[in-house]
Amino acid sequence: MQKPTEPTSAQSEPLTTGRVLRSTYEIGTVLGKGGMGAVFLARHLRLPGKQVAIKVLHGAEALSEEVAVRFRREAEIASRLGHPNIVEVLDFDTLEDGTPFMVMEYLRGEGLSRRLRKQKQLPLDEVFSITRQMGAALQAAHRAGVVHRDLKPGNVFLVPTEAGGVVGERVKLLDFGISKLVDARTVMTLDSVLMGTPQYMAPEQAMGHNSNVDARTDLFAFGCIVYEMLAGRPPYSGDNVAELIYQIVHLEPPPLLSLAPGTPPHVVAAISRAMAKKPEDRYPDVGAFILELTGSPLQTLAEVKPEQRSRPTTPTAPPSAPRPPDREEHIPTVGMRPHAGRDTSPPPSGPQTESLAAQPLAPARPKWPVAVAVGMAVIIAFAVAFFWKRPDVTPPAAVVVNPPAQPRPSTPVTPPPAVVVAPPEDVKKPVEPEPQQTQPTEPEEPRQPTTDLPTANAKPKPRGTPESMPDSVREDLVAAQKALDASNTAEALRHIRRSQRTKITGLSFSLLTRVYCQQHDLANARAQWTRVPATERPRVRQYCSQYDIDL
Template sequence: MNRPSDGDLSIDTVLRNTYKVLSILGRGGMGSVYLAQHLRLPGKQVAVKVLRGGDHLTAEIFARFRREAEIASRLGHPNIVEVLDYDTLEDGTPFLVLEFLRGESLQSRLERGRLPLHDVYSFTRQMGSALQAAHGAGIVHRDLKPANVFLVPTDSGGVVGERLKLLDFGISKVLDSGTVQTQEAMLIGTPQYMSPEQAQGRNREIDARTDIFAMGCIVYEMMTGTPAFGAGGIAQMIFRVVYEPAAPLAPLCPEAPAHAIAAVDKALSKRIEDRYPDIASFVEDLTGSPLHTLSPAAGSHSGQPRHTGSPSGIALPSEGPPSLSNTLAPGSGRKGPDTGREGFEDTMAPGSSGSMGIVPPAAPVGFAAGGTGQMGLVQPAGFAAGGTGQMGLAQPASPRAAPLMDPPGLDPTLISQQAPALPPPVAP
């Protein structure tokens, strides 16, 4: 394998006698993503995501990288990124192989303004379907944001549409295990879309309703074209998330019916117990129709189940911090330590030996193996090209240097600092 001193793979490098590197799609502080060709399947292109070597790669980062592969492959949902393969280079550096997608991120779409309600409903239902599968398996995403939602143009039965893919389960929390105590006061997520419990570092309280808050933020932004809690510095955003309500939705989206506005308001409740108990409840109230699924209803994980006759309801995971994956850093020769940092250690069920502590859901009845991988993206005709921080950009006709960027699927979205002490709101 020809690997230059900067850690990048050379063009025409062949990985494990299977994937030939064609070009680099993006580069970040933690690694790079490449367009590659499958040598035994002519015409099949994939995206290969490789961690960058160095002393900064801890056992936690390797665990996160492996978790992204294992969660996506276990869930096997058509609205969740599909990881096709996981392996290591000759020097022990791990890499993921994902489907090469053509489309754009929701973040890129929102840069052009707010969305019509029919798109808001369609994208919300697809996102809700993905989260219903994840939550039913005891997995909380914890980093939902427009950059982790990808839109793929489809043509099925003569009807042109878009399929949504949910990306990057790398910092997700796996529940229903209890061997390592969770470290509090570590902020994990993206400030604009954090729930109040995340923003205050109350990580033991995180469950499926944390994702509901983030999804409420995304729906609000799709309906209005502006983030629910604005922009600015980390401290400012955290203060607004914890103490201040979002601007009233009705004036910003006058065509929205009352039931949709009420649904978003409830999803954005500051107190976790005031939000919807499950994602299906939110989607039904927002769109006016139940969220159906082909898979059997998940077993109950929460004391707040939604009792309905519809198969669309999911049960919430219960709390319980699992242990660190035994993913090894290259040359370590030992298991990664249990560090106690939530977001990386929540990977293993007690007594496991290499696979994550995910409660396998019942086998899906009708999910076809749909896949994605945010990594390799090509802007199709009709989509405005724009730098969105996504890993794959449209490849130009003439070669040029790969963009320097930190795509969301490469670097952990983790603010490694103690949660700031927030002052109480000042009375006007």
């Protein structure tokens, strides 16, 4: 793989539809353009049906070595993090003339910036869902020593998903092109150089103090995004960059409650602290911000749930490793009894199982008397049953096990208690069971069938009968239909998701299929088609045919 060591000119011929890169990727349409490059939709030639997004640097001026290194580092960072809420980078290579390009997963959905332009203010539950997923991605990046430095709604992408019949969204964090590696020495950024988008810069970043940029800088931009999702406008705005920077450094944004009066007080307080002017006044990390904002902590693979800590497990750390202090109250006590004043912590050397075996065990009681008693009881039971079956034999009045012997006068011994099994009073006439116990119980009166579940005696609903659903669900589906008629698919999806949180209905899947048909999303349309009721299918099939989608 060629690594540029000196300024490289942009590609001599522009990428056009049908051009094949490295005998693998066939270029399709343009997905977006920027000042430094463009993103194309491409087709993988060796994997039929697989589509990817290819980001290529371009420009009239020569590409400096620093720009090329930053571009390559973006691919390395995204691949290194490997988080489900960070866009996946599949490949990195160069064109024949040395121009670098990056191959990424192709995302279907819309950017958060576009969502905010259409809806302005987002509902609180939707804000929490987006915020928690962004927080999970940022927490993974910060723990890997990566600071994004360019957080903004344009770098947050929303991908529609479905799990268990409920439609949701997965957040994907994009563009780590100017990210800062805390331990990196590949690119030295000078102070007094603005790196990022001014509208979402932290004060230290806006003043060009790049050496002071850390995870708390991302936290400030994160707070600005959450503010905008609730208020419907960015916290800072100006006619030029100088005015914008002055506001960020010296002024406070408009009070959030004046723009979103229904915002809970704890949410306002959390956003205000995340956007503090001084880094030391902000939250120490993203996880603390999410906990204060939403009321529940982020769950990561590295965290251990409390119930898992209390289970006795084999230690995976070396024997000499110090034990965390929060594990002292969860020491396994299998086979041990607590002793006052005893140190229950394991010794500094040797596995923990050895220290358990070394503890004294309580003396075990012999079990043979119990076994003898059980055996004799079985023999007595067989004997009694034998006498009962013989009508000509009168059973003894009592069967005595281990009868006490007459003690000698000189050596008085207390005899053990005798086990006596007495026969029933009337042997020849066994006791008949009570009639009410042998008769079958009366069957319970059948319950009235519900309107949602069919029964064997229930008559089938006539074709075209409206589906039963709560009024709130019906209102959401009516609103979704109106939004779909107005070609506002994002609004339609929002109402459908909200209806499915209350009740999953066949009509919701009928609307979902039509939404995806209008978006020309064949894969998702066919996925929803399997759950569309038979009564709705002719209408849905006719609707999708106008978008060249055959179901």
